[in-house]
Amino acid sequence: MFMSQLPTGEQKLNLSRSHALYQEAQQLMPGGVNSPVRAFRGVGGDPVFLERAEGPYLYDVDGNRYLDFVQSWGPMILGFGFxxxxxxxxxxxxxxxxxxxxxxxxxxxxxxxxxxxxxxxxxxxxxxxxxxxxxxxxxxxxxxxxxxxxxxxxxxxxxxxxxxxxxxxxxxxxxxxxxxxxxxxxxxxxxxxxxxxxxxxxxxxxxxxxxxxxxxxxxxxxxxxxxxxxxxxxxxxxxxxxxxxxxxxxxxxxxxxxxxxxxxxxxxxxxxxxxxxxxxxxxxxxxxxxxxxxxxxxxxxxxxxxxxxxxxxxxxxxxxxxxxxxxxxRKPGQYERLEHKSQLLGDGITRVLHDTGADAQFVRLGAMFCLYFTREPIHNYADVKQADTARFASYFWSMLERGYYLPPSQYESCFLSLAQEDAQLEETVKAVESILRQQA
Known part of the structure; x- marks a missing residue:
């Protein structure tokens, strides 16, 4: 079941199998991972263990499905299993x-x-x-x-x-x-x-x-x-x-x-x-x-x-x-399609930020984007470090509960793929709006 369809607050994510696997992994590998950001230190809690992927979706070991905005940190631009x-x-x-x-x-x-x-x-x-x-x-x-x-x-x-x-x-x-x-x-x-x-x-x-x-x-x-x-x-x-x-x-x-x-x-x-x-x-x-x-x-x-x-x-x-x-x-129209999807998501989230008055800003270029929890201008590393990482962590877990997989760190970019449909991106905008209104 795609958990973004569930009303806010009515379902908590079952991650029991992920928790158990993480406990085991910590005895075998430093921090239980083979790359630091995977340990979820930037958002707290235990990492999600993934089992498989298809098209725009990831599936974890507990059977949860997520619309993926990490895409293995960028390479899966065509989606999984193309x-x-x-x-x-x-x-x-x-x-x-x-x-x-x-x-x-x-x-x-x-x-x-x-x-x-x-x-x-x-x-x-x-x-x-x-x-x-x-x-x-x-x-x-x-x-x-x-x-x-x-x-x-x-x-x-x-x-x-x-x-x-x-x-x-x-x-x-x-x-x-x-x-x-x-x-x-x-x-x-x-x-x-x-x-x-x-x-x-x-x-x-x-x-x-x-x-x-x-x-x-x-x-x-x-x-x-x-x-x-x-x-x-x-x-x-x-x-x-x-x-x-x-x-x-x-x-x-x-x-x-x-x-x-x-x-x-x-x-x-x-x-x-x-x-x-x-x-x-x-x-x-x-x-x-x-x-x-x-x-x-x-x-x-x-x-x-x-x-x-x-x-x-x-x-x-x-x-x-x-x-x-x-x-x-290299086929004609591919990057135009990607730009359309990115524009659709970007326009939607920008509207949400305006409507909710959230202390956040949306940055996008091509099929890459980031939501910073600060209104201060961001031009360099010192500016980025002023963002509210605690609010980002809350946002991350709220999105995960709704079925959206984001990078577990304020300091990472999100990615779009050609496998994501317009309707899925429109639902993403609604999820972001729901969370920001809750945080207000």
């Missing part, structure tokens, strides 16, 4: 799970990415977004001969040591200033400035004019909720990095093939030197990639001296899922 993707993975699995050798599927997916994202002339596949970002930065250092990198407070680029500095996302949810176990010497060349502050970037470059290899940025900061770039910010990054001979790296692990076929760089008309991908390009299987200008990528081994390798890189199953997913997304 027939062409499922068939492609099954066919690939029959030929072999992994070879540790070249396959035609690698070139096929590479061509699809290159044809979709004009800034990418060559690409290297890896196994995760973390691998993609740390490899792209290694390329930048090898290409420029410089050591320092610049990142932005609240932007998360994976858990490589040099990047766990004011990293937002799970680090923010757990309240950790940085991470123990990261030696100071590994971050001494990582310079951190506020997101959306182009003057701070100019100051950093004037201080280290010949030492900065690259600036890495989420073109939409999606690991502190959803913080949009202010007009001129990304354009300013392109201008400053180019004038100082530094590289501009767009981390499009989340935004790539989600906010547009060509990612955020297509929407804003900016050409980065390198781009990092993940999530959607693997159709839900583990994957990452980095790519960019040919002359830069030619420093990567075996063509060049910068070493990077991986036994499972270009895994046949991930390549098959990625090819099937990108072929579907």
């Amino acid at each position: 027939p062409d993707v499922l068939d492609a993975v099954m066919d690939a699995s029959k030929r072999g799970f992994t070879f540790g050798a070249p396959t035609q599927a690698e070139s096929e997916l590479a061509r699809l990415v290159i044809d979709s994202v004009p800034s990418v002339e060559m690409i290297r596949f890896v196994n995760s977004g973390t691998e993609a970002t740390m490899s792209a930065l290694r390329v930048a250092r090898a290409y420029t001969g410089r050591s320092k990198i610049v990142k932005f407070s609240g932007c998360y680029h994976g858990h490589a040591d040099m990047l766990l500095v004011q990293a937002g996302s799970g680090v923010a949810t757990l309240g950790l200033p940085d991470s123990p176990g990261v030696p100071r010497e590994t971050t001494v060349n990582t310079l951190t400035v506020p997101y959306n502050d182009i003057e701070a970037i100019k100051q950093v470059f004037s201080t280290y004019p010949d030492e900065i290899a690259a600036v890495i940025v989420e073109p939409i900061a999606a690991n502190m909720g959803l913080v949009l770039p202010v007009p001129g910010f990304l354009e300013g990054l392109r201008e400053v990095t180019a004038s100082y001979g530094s590289l501009l790296i767009f981390d499009e692990v989340m935004t790539g093939f989600r906010v547009a076929l060509g990612g955020m760089q297509e929407r804003v008309g900016i050409t980065p030197d390198l781009t990092c991908f993940g999530k959607i390009i693997g159709g839900g299987l583990p994957v990452g990639a980095y790519g960019g200008r040919r002359e830069i990528m030619q420093v990567v081994a075996p063509l060049g001296p910068m070493y990077q390798a991986g036994t499972l890189s270009g895994n046949p199953l991930a390549m098959a899922a990625g090819v099937a997913t990108l072929k579907e997304l």
Whole structure:
């Protein structure tokens, strides 16, 4: 039974099996999970254990069904069990799970990415977004001969040591200033400035004019909720990095093939030197990639001296899922359909916020959105930290009871999929309105 149909307050979610499994898991894995945000520390309570998924829905071990706005943190843009993707993975699995050798599927997916994202002339596949970002930065250092990198407070680029500095996302949810176990010497060349502050970037470059290899940025900061770039910010990054001979790296692990076929760089008309991908390009299987200008990528081994390798890189199953997913997304009208759904949800929730007078604001771009429980303007990590996380936690559990699965943290983005129907999104708006009126 889809629990959003139940009147408010008449049904409490039965999560007894999830509770029992979590007790067992805590004896076997740190915090009972294999990625921190899954522990629900940002909202309190025990995590929901999922059993299966189909189309727009998730089903937990207690038999509850949820309309899913997490989508495995972004990749399930076609919904779960999309027939062409499922068939492609099954066919690939029959030929072999992994070879540790070249396959035609690698070139096929590479061509699809290159044809979709004009800034990418060559690409290297890896196994995760973390691998993609740390490899792209290694390329930048090898290409420029410089050591320092610049990142932005609240932007998360994976858990490589040099990047766990004011990293937002799970680090923010757990309240950790940085991470123990990261030696100071590994971050001494990582310079951190506020997101959306182009003057701070100019100051950093004037201080280290010949030492900065690259600036890495989420073109939409999606690991502190959803913080949009202010007009001129990304354009300013392109201008400053180019004038100082530094590289501009767009981390499009989340935004790539989600906010547009060509990612955020297509929407804003900016050409980065390198781009990092993940999530959607693997159709839900583990994957990452980095790519960019040919002359830069030619420093990567075996063509060049910068070493990077991986036994499972270009895994046949991930390549098959990625090819099937990108072929579907390249069909005419897909992103227009996605934008329509996102606009429908966004207009509805914006109206609800106005009608209820709630101390909250809705942020959306393409098929990504976030509801912050604050009315203060949000442009950077410091602004985000002013949001009322206790109210978000109450909102999260109220939505879960009604059959809606949201990220269990104020500091994460929500995602839409092509599998979600207009009627389901209209029901979502009604659920949000009911909860906000209760909270008032």
